[in-house]
Amino acid sequence: MKIYKYILTAFICLLTSSAFAQTRISGNVSDDLGEPMMAVNVVEIDKDNRIVEHATTDFDGNFVMLVKNTKDKLRISYVGYKEQTLEIGTRTVFNVKMKDDNQIDEVVISAKPRSNTNGLNILEREVSVAKQTFNMSEMEGLSFASVDEALQGQIAGLDIVFNSGDLGSGTQMRLRGTSTINGNAEPLIVVNDNIFEMPAGNENFDFATANEESFAQLLTVNPEDIESIEVLKDASACAIWGSRGSNGVIMIKTKRGSRGKTRVSYSYRYSNSWLPKGLNLLNGDDYTMLLKEEHFNPRQSSTASDAEELNYNPTFAEYENYNNNTDWVSAISRHGETHDHNISLTGGGDRATFRVSGAYYHQTGSVIKQKLDRLSTRMALDYFVSDRIRVSSDFALTYTDNDQNYTGLLSDAQKIMPNMSIFAQDPQGNDTQDYYIMLQSASSIFDNNQKGILNPVASGNLAWKNTKSYRITPQISLDYNLMGLNNDETQLKYYGMVYMDYATKADASYFPSSLSTKGWTDSEINKSSTSDEKTLSFNTRHRLTFTPHFSNENHFFTIMGQWEMTVGNGSNQGASSYGIPHHIWSPTTGSYLSSSSTSTWQWRSMAMSFSAVYSYMGGRYSATATLRRDGSTKFGSAHKWGNFPGFSVRWNIVDEPWMKVARDKAKLSMLSLRAGVGQSGSQPGSEYLHYTVYGEAGKYMDMTAMQQGGLRLTDLKWARKTEANVGSNLGFLDDHLTADLNVYWNKTADQLMSNYNIPSSNGYDKLSYRNTGTVSNHGWELTVNGNKFLKIGDFSMNCYLNVGQNFNRIEEMEETILNNQNADYNFNNGSYLGRIQVGNPLGSFYGFRFLGVYEYSYKNWEDALNKMDDPNYKPSRIVAYEKTATGDQGKAIYGASCPIAYDEDGNVIYGANGKPLQMVFGYDEGASIYSFRGGDAIYEDINHDGNINELDIVYLGNSNPAAQGGFGITFMYKRLQLKTQFTYRYKVDVVNQARMELENMYTNINQTIAVNWRWRKQGDQTLMPRALYNTGYNWLGSDRYVEDASYVRFSYLQMSYSFDPKVVKKLGLNSLYLSGSANNLFVWSNYTGLDPEVAVGGWGCAMDNARTPRSKSFTLAVTVGF
Template sequence: MKRNFRKVCFIMLLTTVCCVAAIAQIQNVIKGKITDEKTRQPIQGASISEVDADGRIIKGAVTDIEGNYIIRITNPKNKISVSYVGYKTTSVNISGKTTISFQLQTGGADLDEVIVVASRNMDNGMGSVQEKNLTTAVAKIDAKNLEEMTAPSIDGALQGRLAGVDITATSGDPGAAMNIRIRGISSINSNGNPLIVVDGMPYETEIPGDFNFGSADEQGYAQLLNISPADIKDITVLKDAAATAVWGSRAASGVLIITTKRGARGKPSIGYTFKGSASILPDALPMLNGDQYSTLIPEIYMNRNGSTLNTQQSREFNYDPNDPYWFHNYSNNTNWVDAISRTGHLHDHTISMNGGGEKAKYFASVGYFDQKGVTIGTSLKRINARINLDYTISEKIKIFTSIAYTHTDQNRNYSDNLREIAYRKMPNMSIYEYDELGNKTPNFFSPAFNVQGQFFGIDDKNKVVGTVNPVAMASMAKFRVLGERVVPRFQINYAILKNVLNASFDVQFDINNTQNSSFLPQIATGRPSTETTVNRPYSGDIDLFNVATRSTLVYSPQLKNTDHVISASLNVFTNDYTAVTQEIRTSNTASSLLEDPASPSRTVTGDIRSGTAKSRSVGAVIIGHYSYDDTYLFEATLRGDGNSKFGPNYRYGLFPGGSFRWRVSNVGILKKVKQLDDLSFRVSYALSGNAPRRDYTFYNTYSTYSWAYQGQTGVFPSRMELRNLRWETVHGFNTGLNVSLFKNRVRADVDIYRNRTKDLFFDNLQISSYTGFSAVNMNVGTMDNQGWEIAIFTIPFKAKDLTIGFDFNISHNENIIREISEFYPSTKGNIALNGEYMRILQIDNPFGSFYGFKFKGVHKDKASTLAVSGGKPITGPNGQEVYMRFNYPSVDYIFQPGDAIYEDVNNDGNINYMDVVYLGNSNPKLTGGFGPSVTYKGFKLSSFFNFRYGYDVVNETKMRTSNMAGYDNQSTAVLRRWRKEGDITDMPRGILGGGYNWLGSDRYVEDASFLRFRTVTARYTFQEKFISKLKIKNLSAYVTVENLYTWTGYTGQDPEVSTRGSDPFRVAADISLTPPTKAFTLGLVAGF
């Protein structure tokens, strides 16, 4: 199989026309072998370091299983140093040698006296660069630090780990994606997620913007599921514009670079990892039981109608044992949230193999992941496989190939608001139906209609409109997502002039198919079989085919004066993207067993859709690098982009950038400070462009009228041609400080930045109707993101058997709208309606801001409803008393005792839009994380905390479960409601279908700041002498608890609430999605 695979790869590479790209900064290569002086046995894991004249470690490597090493040196005048615990450290001059072997003597210093640190390499996607030589803002994390996490995708394990990277969960259901924000939101008409780069090539994570797909949003379409965390070696994040600009228009929101594992020279090594986990939900909100609910409803009915509830008409509250059908079906204490919940579990297995020789190295893995969610009807299964092959044909030619395959099978709830429905469902109703004689049946009780209403359908946000039996919906309605993705990649490197001029060419094919299938049976809604909402199957298919190429030419001359280092590279990118979509939805199949739309059924207009979209982008970037004396480092970039999503006038954009690093620790007296490993200042400035989300937006289109004149259907222009739609451009400035002390035991990175986005894309900009159009897409607006980041990594204590580490990071980002068109519809939401907030894009306020009334309490009696101005009662024209009104004259509701009090800002006795004030925004002021780790011999105890501080959430769950405005169940908070004059409380009276007691106000806006005990892990690594007889090379076991505890003042089910979708008016709203779960994991890692 491997031979055939090599042949296929080789043939495809030979047919590739263009071969231009390269390896950055090729240097002299030293190799050798490290053995024990007495036993002559090879030493695996020995540290190899290139050391300069001042004793600083320049580069590092480690020996493989056979004691071999290879290291690329930067200066032949330096030394090679070898160290290993229990052996004496040895060093020799390089002096032009290409092979240096060592025989180490035992009796070295204790572990606490031996600290050998090699500078880490960072992969910025354009090549590997030593961390200490970076001129831009970059952060890196080793995937080994995350391997105890149970997240099916790597983004879930990164929460709080990297400064400036804010990651929030969209839902706690299996397969739900994460919102990733790097230094805030750079564009208001996109989802703001960063570009994903895997092994140097962009990885497609978007879906066609015009594809419905049932619910094609961040919650349900998590493309990072296709990359198994077990295959990842490390993750690098590019944050400032100078770093991201080289990746072009798709990188305006940052870049997440994933490097997968590759083979290493040595005998075949087999690894096996296992994770088994059980998860439970946090405590749900306490809701009224059946008796409390049955007491509430007649009361709020009386408050509205002034009469008692007629239980002969509303038989749900009759409780007549002589009517067994109604009595047994509506005399319960059902906890619907508990009824749709369960204990979740998962098991995750990965088998991998790597090895290689002089010519070929390989890494292969196969994984199986199976998770059952905490909500009935949710699950995720994944099968993944990967092969990475490196082959050296000659000294000049090297080939790198990989192929990754992923199959996913995800089951979701039919509607996204199932948990919200469970919270609101009347608790006196039974889950299962009782017959006319009062006998319980196995059938779900799904009445076509009751006092709570009925099922009306699913809206465009995939939410149930109306009400259903939540357990029936979770158990019987189906929503399945099947994914198949194959990503083959081929790379050839050619050394044109050894160590001077190198070229490489990459081509990657991405074949991605996703199929949605859903079915809504009659039993889930109870509606009559004649309605089109009954037995409703759906099938959606999306085929994505993406071809990406990258050609690179690198020039890195070896200068005689080694104080000067220069290099230059040219990178050319192409990306061709094709999407083909089909959707069909029918209804009224003859049986609930017929779940295929191809079955005999009904269709209506709009139930069958298809589409094709194609786009192409090209880019070229020139990068020049110069350093002097390893002290002054300069880098300049010039990126040119072309994108088919633009019209002919602005199809191409040019984006320059530059960055500089000054290593102060190499200058003057600081050079003699032995405790100071590195002290550097950085500064960068660059431009990066962003293209529209949708294809074909610049074309003018025509549509037909829905009516005819004299038998002819008219045609009219429906969309204006946008020849002058421009690139949305981010102007990024960054300054930074890097400090390393005590042989890298203390490191600190500090950055301050400002990113200004100009020519913001605005969809549906309102224009004068005389043009023949009502709206158009245009560039009108400017927005800033500015802030700072601090990351600290320490090893405060290190002894022979004991090591203590502590890491900490914190970030602040401030978003400000600087400019917006006066024609843009900058407000959304009708403040005159209960439950509505005004969302305004207002200059000098942040994106994600919301506005409403100030809640001041409850009118305890009639006297408190008098209108007051300046402490004095307001009187009418005839001296009569004036009572507080709402929205006079259009509504003119007079507030009564027990009603909510809203602040009358302008003191006119009328609560209306003039009293609307700024309430908050959904952008956190601070984000970050921290955690200690303690290692003692084979034991390791580590923990991590993450936090978000200073962001506001609209608690819609609280709003819906405390408004007492309908027949929905309410939380136990309403037990303190106002009931009679004189009551002093913060909970207004209930009014069935009336009143204005739950207007959009700060009553439902909460500070959702939290500190979460994210993980704690206890791990034990078995000593070799205990496992060697079992033919096991290494073995470790661990126990992890995730989401152990959350400190917060938020009153909802969980404070981690994200902003979803691409609506420019989106805010963080708690809509009762599945919260993050507490997970208990047992893991095993073995090597053979």
């Protein structure tokens, strides 16, 4: 026991000596008026400028602390006041008066803006690459589910198109066109210098067939947490990101803390939304009359007349259920609401700053049973160990819950019978509580269409589809100034970080038996499907930056070297069952298992990058060079590594001595020229291509069989994109009025084409990938910004305008690839020929030219020709266009009011019987030939042979806009602000598939009122063909349904007011901001669909298939600061 007593005595003595070694000091801090100051930072710093002890003043400005060494110094600081450093020595009481730092505002105003470009922090005026920055403070008070919505129309050359108006559907983004055929064409998303992996898990993703929800990756980033967005456009700017940045880079920077007392900010936004006016559809009475005519015309059949569902016969058992004029579109529409809550805490002392935020976003759609909930939190902490060392940490967590419709309710609402009731009705015609579902015993004429269309109201309320996702992204980083702290010293800086990205996504859907009258064993009855996916990735990056100090200040040089590595893995499993017990949603319950799947994948990449900037004469001349060396496990050893260089220069002409007159008299603040060239690459979407992979190959005697999945690809290499950019910057009035112009050319060679056909004698008929083909893009972009360029007293104006034009072209491609990608035309109604054709852009489509409607049948050809000789006759047809000898477009001079053939000079072609040659549709000699009649659609006979077939298919257009962009004006008077924004797309071709289906009069689905102007008898002049059920070729893929979807959208009109701080302080607040906005007010367009904004899937054309249009809405917002 004695030894323990000795140890305890020694320990107490040690503590006592330590306590006596410290000196107790106290003091008071006040401002220059003598008022006490609370929360002032008081720190003891040693000779190396490291913090030893720390204290803060209380409500009365007092502080008490123990100092470890009286040779250290006392530093007293507070935001907005001059920092004071005092010797401690023998003093024990410090009474300090703080003085206003009147120079702070002047420093901010005169500070030169800087930019982090290619990993280097340089002056903005030395940036030689093509990029554009957007500040999210411009969006204050507006409600956006994701940041890509806010970016639309803000960045020149960035074409953002909404996939639909459904909640969580996301957007499609294209920066400077599409450079790939089979791969990902979306820009790379980077959040706080970390690549934002797609929820679908690395690049194992088929972008040609992906559903729209798969693209909504930015939904997990709360727009309220974003400070600014920087878009890197050319290869010289993106080279630092290697293969991942080949489509451009969108860099998102989130908000961080700032020194000063803790500030609390709360904002709330409320929005109410509704669908725009829809198509004018037939009512129940007109619909029943159309169907009877539609079924009678082809074969004078009375089938439709015998259908009880169309006859309004009171003795029919289901009479009340088919005696209605139901507005199905209104029935599935509603007013949606958005509640957006955000709260944040920001503050910090001399050595640490923090920002913690939380948000809850709740939105209901303008279509029934659509709902989106998002909970998010983000924390940013910066701790300054000393002037040389800073440790930073970030943590973000996002949870989303998205309720979606099981099917496209709007499409079903447009197609379903309008004379059918929503609810089952009793014999007196009163609605019951049960939804009405068409019986399978209904008339046979409805077998192919109406029996398969769900009651959209019942479907919306009883069937469901849900997606839940979690995303966690923690990060820790270290900044260490190894040498030098000031610009007049040689500096060596180290930056290192570790980042983790963990994401889960769970999809589930359920289809109940109450939505169908099919048998219990049908594979769609009580069907439940689930899919669960998890991805996890780690990234570490280490960077050294060296900036030597030159005695000659005309020279500036900095160089950076970086190494990074990413590893990740993912897994997915899914199952689908049917016939499960009612209201049990798990597919693992005892039932019929229809499908199950599971998959896992891994990836790893490593990269080394170097970047250097040299400037001369204070940035008058500057050059930037970058090199990135990427390594990927997706390639074999021969091509595992890819090198991607970039180089750019800038000449600030405005700094030349001979520009002094322009600077002084013309108020020219910037005139520069930039030029850059660089390379980037892309890699395939699949892993393990250079390995022999085995997989399941069916079953034999109830045992699973395995087989080799394909040939190893040991010689596959990177696709390479080479880009050149020439640009200019112009500024006036101290850059209150600026312009940025860029002209670019890029070419992507060695395209990674999938499913390459090979002779089956090899044992396999395809290669997973092959390098072949070249795609080019060239274009220009212009951005004009006016920041308070007009100021009269308390009134001022801001404005912006951006426009981008891109030209896409397929330069070369192997014939084998073309034959593989280009399927043969099936000559069915409603089909277009989508092709990859050398010399034309991606997104092109091909079909027939529609010229109108035949007024007479062939048997009346003499009447038709006589009528055409009448000088007062005006045929109702679309004039054909032909190429003249000079290559110009010329109008054909002949008419076509009955189905007879004409030669290229407009003369009637006569057959051997002396009669005019009749027009037919016959693409196969062995198939039956269809003879056109009066009321049928006219298609241009390109080769004048009297036969409409594949030889008459021509290029119709493409879905790439000729130009796109946005503009807006902001008016400010004192604290009142009125802001407008417009977005536009010009000359973009869209196939209006919805109109095609709702005007074809070929099936039993409902039609628009346009069909009331259909052809009915000989001699009728109209552009609407006759009604023919399941007969004829009146709706072949032609330019009849190809529309110019050019538009100008009034995106929003916002009025806001920021209250005077002196007024709100009387209420105990620091700030108060109110705003109201009207969103998606008007769309000016000649497009006849619901919304001219239509996204493109893969390399195909834009098809409007009755997707939900973007809603109109108004928003009220309030932001309070404490």
